[in-house]
Amino acid sequence: MRGARRPPSGRSPRSKDLAKEKQGAFAVIRDRTWEERVQFARRWGITAAALGLVIFLVLLGRRHGFGVPEYLQFALDGLRGGSIYALVALGFVLVYRVMGVINFAQGAFVMLGPMLTAFFYEQGWPPVPGLRLALAALLAVGIVGALGMAVERLTLYPARRASPLTRIIITVGVYLALQGAALLLWGPYAKVLPSFTTMSLSDPTLRFGGVRVKAQSLWIAGTLIATVIALGLFFGHTTVGKAMRACAVNRLAARLMGIPVDTMSTLAFGMAAVLGAIAGIVLGPVTRATYDMGLELGLKGFVAAIMGGLVSFPGAVLGGLVLGVLENLWAGVTVAGFKDLFAFVVLILVLLLHPRGFAGAEAAVERV
Amino acid sequence: MNRHGWLAIALIIVLLTACAAPTPTPPPAATPTSALIAPSTPTPAPKVGSPYKIGFIASITGPGASLGIPERNTAQLVQEQLKAQGGIIGPDGVRHEVQILIFDDESKTDTAASVARRLIEQEGVVVLVAGTLSGPSLAMVPIATEAKVPMISMASARSIIEDPETKKMREWIFKPVPENLHSAQKQADYLKAVGVTKVCHLYENTAYGQDTFASAQAIFPQAGIEIVYGDAFERTATEFPQVERVKASGCQAVVIGSIPPASALVNVAVRDALPEIRIIHGHGSCSPDLMKTAGAAAEGTVMPCGKILVADQLPDTDPVKKLNLDFVKAYQDFTKGEPISTFAGHAYDALQWALAALKTLPDGLSLAEQRAKVREALETTIRDFPGTHGIFNLSPTDHLGFNYADFVMVIVKDGKFQILPEDQWK
Numbered sequence: 021m022r023g024a025r026r027p028p029s030g031r032s033p034r035s036k037d038l039a040k041e042k043q044g045a046f047a048v049i050r051d052r053t054w055e056e057r058v059q060f061a062r063r064w065g066i067t068a069a070a071l072g073l074v075i076f077l078v079l080l081g082r083r084h085g086f087g088v089p090e091y092l093q094f095a096l097d098g099l100r101g102g103s104i105y106a107l108v109a110l111g112f113v114l115v116y117r118v119m120g121v122i123n124f125a126q127g128a129f130v131m132l133g134p135m136l137t138a139f140f141y142e143q144g145w146p147p148v149p150g151l152r153l154a155l156a157a158l159l160a161v162g163i164v165g166a167l168g169m170a171v172e173r174l175t176l177y178p179a180r181r182a183s184p185l186t187r188i189i190i191t192v193g194v195y196l197a198l199q200g201a202a203l204l205l206w207g208p209y210a211k212v213l214p215s216f217t218t219m220s221l222s223d224p225t226l227r228f229g230g231v232r233v234k235a236q237s238l239w240i241a242g243t244l245i246a247t248v249i250a251l252g253l254f255f256g257h258t259t260v261g262k263a264m265r266a267c268a269v270n271r272l273a274a275r276l277m278g279i280p281v282d283t284m285s286t287l288a289f290g291m292a293a294v295l296g297a298i299a300g301i302v303l304g305p306v307t308r309a310t311y312d313m314g315l316e317l318g319l320k321g322f323v324a325a326i327m328g329g330l331v332s333f334p335g336a337v338l339g340g341l342v343l344g345v346l347e348n349l350w351a352g353v354t355v356a357g358f359k360d361l362f363a364f365v366v367l368i369l370v371l372l373l374h375p376r377g378f379a380g381a382e383a384a385v386e387r388v
Numbered sequence: 389m390n391r392h393g394w395l396a397i398a399l400i401i402v403l404l405t406a407c408a409a410p411t412p413t414p415p416p417a418a419t420p421t422s423a424l425i426a427p428s429t430p431t432p433a434p435k436v437g438s439p440y441k442i443g444f445i446a447s448i449t450g451p452g453a454s455l456g457i458p459e460r461n462t463a464q465l466v467q468e469q470l471k472a473q474g475g476i477i478g479p480d481g482v483r484h485e486v487q488i489l490i491f492d493d494e495s496k497t498d499t500a501a502s503v504a505r506r507l508i509e510q511e512g513v514v515v516l517v518a519g520t521l522s523g524p525s526l527a528m529v530p531i532a533t534e535a536k537v538p539m540i541s542m543a544s545a546r547s548i549i550e551d552p553e554t555k556k557m558r559e560w561i562f563k564p565v566p567e568n569l570h571s572a573q574k575q576a577d578y579l580k581a582v583g584v585t586k587v588c589h590l591y592e593n594t595a596y597g598q599d600t601f602a603s604a605q606a607i608f609p610q611a612g613i614e615i616v617y618g619d620a621f622e623r624t625a626t627e628f629p630q631v632e633r634v635k636a637s638g639c640q641a642v643v644i645g646s647i648p649p650a651s652a653l654v655n656v657a658v659r660d661a662l663p664e665i666r667i668i669h670g671h672g673s674c675s676p677d678l679m680k681t682a683g684a685a686a687e688g689t690v691m692p693c694g695k696i697l698v699a700d701q702l703p704d705t706d707p708v709k710k711l712n713l714d715f716v717k718a719y720q721d722f723t724k725g726e727p728i729s730t731f732a733g734h735a736y737d738a739l740q741w742a743l744a745a746l747k748t749l750p751d752g753l754s755l756a757e758q759r760a761k762v763r764e765a766l767e768t769t770i771r772d773f774p775g776t777h778g779i780f781n782l783s784p785t786d787h788l789g790f791n792y793a794d795f796v797m798v799i800v801k802d803g804k805f806q807i808l809p810e811d812q813w814k
Contacts (some may be wrong), residue, residue, distance in 0.1 A: 090632045097627040104626075116436030208453025210526040210649040210681055221683025225660050232660060307626045308681050312451060316624040357593045357620030 038374045051315075066373060074346070081353040089230030095345050098308070100103030100237040101320075105245040107299035108321025109328060109336035110251065110290035115250020116330050117268035118288035120184060125171060125191040126296050127318020128198035129164050131311060134304035135202055136160035138211035149219040154161045161297045168293025172286045180282070195314065202311035213304035223305060240302045247298065248337060264288060268331075296321075316360070323367045412746060418514055431711035438749040439479065439485035440514050440758075442742055444690040445528070446542070446735070447520035450495025451623065454677060455518040455647070458726070459735035463488050463517075465722040466739045476743060478698040482751040486743065489513065493524045493669055501531055502522030502690045509533045514746065514758045517738045520731070521545045522595035524562075533560045536756065538745070538763040542731065544672075545599045562766050562787040564737035566694065566777055568596075568603035568645070570792035574692035575604070575643060576611035578797055581813040584640045584666065589618040591655055600645025600670045623650040628657040634665075640664035648673055652681035661739035666690075671795065673731050679803045689807060692795040694777035696733035701807045702796075708774045715776060734778030737784040741770055741780075 052060065052281060078091065108130055115123040140156035176189050215223035216233040224235045255261040266274040267284045275281050300309070302318070307313065324343050328335025351359040430718050439809065442566055446461045447456035467488045472477070475485040477699050489511055505512045508531065516539045519525025522545035529548060532539035541548045541563040549561050579587065589595035589604050601618055608615055623646075629775035634642055642658050642665055651673045659682075669678070669691035679686045695702055699712035700810040715736055716728045745765035749758055770782035770789065778794025799808040 074774065084633055084636050086632065086636065090636070092631050094634060097629060101627050139814060203453070208449070208457060210677065212680060222685065234660075241419055303626065307624075310649070316622075348627050348629050351627075352632055353489075355619060356630045356633075357622075358626075359625060360622055 022255040026162035036319055036332075053108045055166055062373065073351070077346075077349050077353050081349075085106050086353070090352070090379050091349070094349045096231060096233055096237070098342060098345035099350030100234075100240055100344070101348060102324075102341040103240045104243055104299050104303050104317065105320045105336040105343055106340025107247060107302075108317055109324035110247070110333060111295040111299075112325035113330060113333055113336045114288050114295070115292045115330065118264055118324070119174065119176070119187075121187045121191065122293060122322070122330075123191045123289070123319065124188065124322075125194040125198065126292060126321060127314030127316075128202075129168060129293040129296030129314075130193045130300040130317045130321075131159055131309070131314035132164050132167070132198065133300030134313075135206060135211055135300075135311065136163055136297075137301050137304065138213050138309055139206065141213065149214065153214065153216070153219065154176060157301050160301065161294055164297035165290045165294040169286050169290035172289035172291075176289070177286070179283060180285075195318070198313055199314060207309060208311065210308035210310045212269055212308055213301070215305045216302075234306065236302070240306075243298060243302045244337070247295065248333075251333060260284075260287070279335075302378060319339045320363055323363045323370075326367055326375075327370055393439065393638075403643065403804065414728065431812060432655045435482045435751070437441070437482040437484045439475075440746050440749075441490045441511055442486060442510040442733075442739070442746075443504070443511060443516045443518060444488050444739075445493050445503050445507070445518035446490070447495040447524065448492035450493075450523040452495040452524075454675070455729070455731040456492070456495070458503055458729045458732035459520055460490055460492075461723050461726065462719065462732045462735035463490050463739065464646075465719060466736065466743075468722065469718070472744075476747050478747060478749055480750050482748060484746070484749075484751075488517075488739070493520070495521055495524065497523050497527035499697065501527045504528040504531045504539075505535075508532070508537050512755055513537070514749075514755065515540065515742045515762050517542070517735070517742055517766050519548070522548060522599065526595065529561055533558060536560065536763075537759050538562065538766060540735040540741055540766075542738050543596075545605075546597055547599075557785060557787050560763055562782065564741060564742065564775055564777070564780060564788070564790075565734045566671065566790045566792070566795065567788070568600040568670060569607065570661045570790060570795060571692050572592035572603040572607040573666055573792040574795045574797060575670075576607050576613060578668070578690065578692075578813055579608075579613050579641060580611045580812070582666070585612060586614050586616045586637075586639045587641045587668075588634045588637055588639040589615050589645065590628075590634070590658075591618070591620055592623050592650050593620040594623065594645065596672060597645050600643075600672070604643060621650070621654065623647075625650070628654055630654075631657050631661040634658065635661060639665075641668055643668045643670070644673070645670045646672060648675055648677035649681040652678050652686065653688060655682045656685040664752055671730065674798065674805070676727050676729075676805075677789055679800060683713075686800045687803075688800065690797055690799045691742070691794075693798040693805065694730045694733055696728065697730055698796060698798060698805055698807050706750070708778060710778055711774050730777070737775040737777065737780070740775065741766060741773070741782075744769060744773070759812065 071113045081091065098270045108126060111126050114125060115121055124382050137156045137160040140159050141153055146152050171194055175194055176187055179187055179190055212221065214220055215236055217224055226235060255265055263279045264284050264287065266277065266279055271281050321341065324340035325336050327339030327343060343366065347359060347362050350362045399656055413631045431693055446459040447453060448460050470486045475483050477483050489507060491503045491507065493503055504516060504518055507516065516532055517540045518528050519541040520543060520544040520578055525541040525543040525548045525768055528539060537560065539561050541561065543564045544567050546567050546569055549558055549563055551558055587608065589601055591601045597620060604615060616639050617633050619631060619633065621628060644654050644667065646654060655667055658665065667689040669689060671690055671692050671694065674693035674697050699709060700717055702709040719728055719732055720726065745762040748765040748769060752763065767782055767784050770780055773780045778790060781789040783789065797808045798805045
């Protein structure tokens with residue numbers, strides 16, 4: 021009916037229809053306020069810029085004669101580093117959501133995980149290496165978790181009325197104190213964790229065509245997946261998990277509902293410590309555990325969390341993976357010496373241009 | 389409640405300062421001078437002069453700690469030896485106690501500068517043995533120069549003793565540490581002998597790493613070796629996308645300019661991607677940490693090392709074999725079996741230089757005169773001076789006096805360093 025009437029009919033309905041037909045997606049913009057339009061343009065602008073960056077990097081790589089296998093290699097290696105950043109970032113998000121604090125002590129837990137594991141592993145009991153490593157890792161994770169809770173109780177809980185800035189500085193202090201303690205306990209030397217697959221120094225390399233994957237990378241990827249599933253189940257299906265989410269949404273309301281919010285804070289801090297320790301332990305055999313490894317991993321995890329908007333778990337995981345891949349690609353095709361620069365430039369850009377990161381609307385609802 | 393908050397902050401601050409403060413280890417023992425003229429010394433000196441202070445600054449904590457701790461151990465060992473000997477005796481027969489004041493620069497340039505200033509101005513040290521890493525050493529160079537205090541660095545960069553612009557020796561700065569330039573010369577000899585003409589160079593993004601690259605760029609082309617790809621990596625890196633570039637560049641050998649564990653991680657990454665390629669380290673990797681971290685991937689890699697590391701494998705005719713064996717034994721007795729490292733050797737050489745120069749001082753000089761005289765003595769009396777890394781010959785135009793031929797080429801075999809004599813270079 022409408023269509024048939026269109027050609028001969030009066031001006032106003034006709035022009036309206038035409039506009040709708042012609043502009044398609046752009047009509048969506050027309051219906052919006054200026055503020056929404058700016059945001060819309062910003063989001064797509066940033067997406068376009070990110071895509072442009074990837075294309076630019078790939079083109080740069082052509083200069084060195086890189087083909088598909090090289091790019092796949094960069095991506096796979098990047099995903100490995102990215103998985104670690106993601107695990108660390110999950111800890112940042114967890115603490116930020118429940119307590120509203122950016123926990124810079126996270127890096128120390130990342131360092132303590134493998135250091136403690138290596139320490140227990142070196143004790144030589146039980147004699148079966150696999151069992152020993154598993155026990156050492158479990159013990160380390162347990163200790164770091166307990167330490168995380170203790171740290172929260174001893175340093176952040178007494179300062180719970182202080183300004184967020186004070187509390188953040190406290191976490192920086194905790195980081196430095198723990199790093200110093202590790203140096204005193206174990207000295208400056210690198211500690212070695214055996215590969216999970218062979219229980220020896222050398223980690224097998226799987227080759228698919230021209231692409232190499234370290235067996236340990238699979239362990240890391242598996243750990244990330246298992247952790248994400250476990251966190252999903254915890255927050256979706258357990259009372260404690262739901263209570264913790266309630267604290268994140270509205271602390272006061274949660275308290276009124278009878279949820280012990282301070283206990284939840286302690287628990288969240290402990291869980292974040294556990295996440296950090298796990299990240300460090302699976303990374304251990306790839307790099308070598310040193311007392312000062314936490315700073316860089318902690319900061320990269322923070323960048324990943326920021327990329328995810330600081331409140332979103334999927335955002336943090338995505339942020340970590342994207343950061344890992346882009347960073348590695350960038351280092352591969354440009355001057356590798358500037359690898360770390362990339363992560364921190366990303367941090368500044370995200371904070372300036374798009375502070376919600378990948379989280380989108382969720383961030384607006386749950387922040388503060 | 390607020391009170392608790394402040395308490396927590398205060399606690400943190402206390403903890404922070406506790407771990408940040410430079411640790412004076414051990415406190416300069418105020419041994420009564422009379423105790424020094426112990427019956428253990430066979431020739432009791434009639435006169436006792438004023439004690440000399442050596443300011444010793446090493447990176448005992450921070451990223452340089454695996455170098456700085458052996459250096460600190462050495463300083464403690466030498467201090468013990470000096471105590472047992474009752475100090476040193478000057479040319480006029482006057483005995484002087486020597487105190488080695490050991491401080492930590494935390495591997496940071498700013499801490500190094502402030503500690504050096506404090507030692508010079510407040511402690512009145514005659515000579516500084518200072519700087520584990522090139523960065524902190526360079527930070528102390530202007531301070532020592534301005535205060536006219538001789539300084540012996542334990543780091544390797546050329547620019548520590550030589551002004552990179554004027555190419556002149558810095559008047560007050562010395563070092564007994566072979567540099568990357570010597571390392572590169574030895575590497576070039578080796579690469580040439582085995583017929584490599586194209587190399588890749590991967591170096592850590594530090595003053596040390598950049599210097600290895602600059603040295604390679606200066607030396608390799610003269611030997612007909614082309615650097616087809618060179619790039620840096622962070623010491624903390626876990627992924628090394630550089631190996632793809634190494635693959636694409638078609639080089640025959642990879643030279644790694646780094647210190648373990650970072651050098652070991654690169655070694656593993658390169659070995660993984662290119663199982664057949666030659667890997668050559670710089671002398672920074674001459675440490676058991678390399679094998680401890682890289683494991684089997686380190687097998688067959690070669691590097692120029694100081695003689696101290698393979699002292700027991702040296703031919704008996706070697707002029708510094710005995711000195712090295714004695715020092716290694718003393719060091720291991722003192723540290724209860726710590727493995728020897730080249731860095732302990734650098735500290736030992738630096739301290740022996742300082743002591744040799746102090747021994748030339750007559751009694752009764754002012755501090756400024758002592759400092760000037762020590763500087764002069766370093767230039768003029770350290771001749772044919774045996775050290776852990778070879779024979780040193782200092783002069784006003786050479787504040788290192790090392791001949792690169794004194795490096796030995798070493799190969800990793802069965803997890804151990806083994807001398808690779810020139811006739812086995814293939």
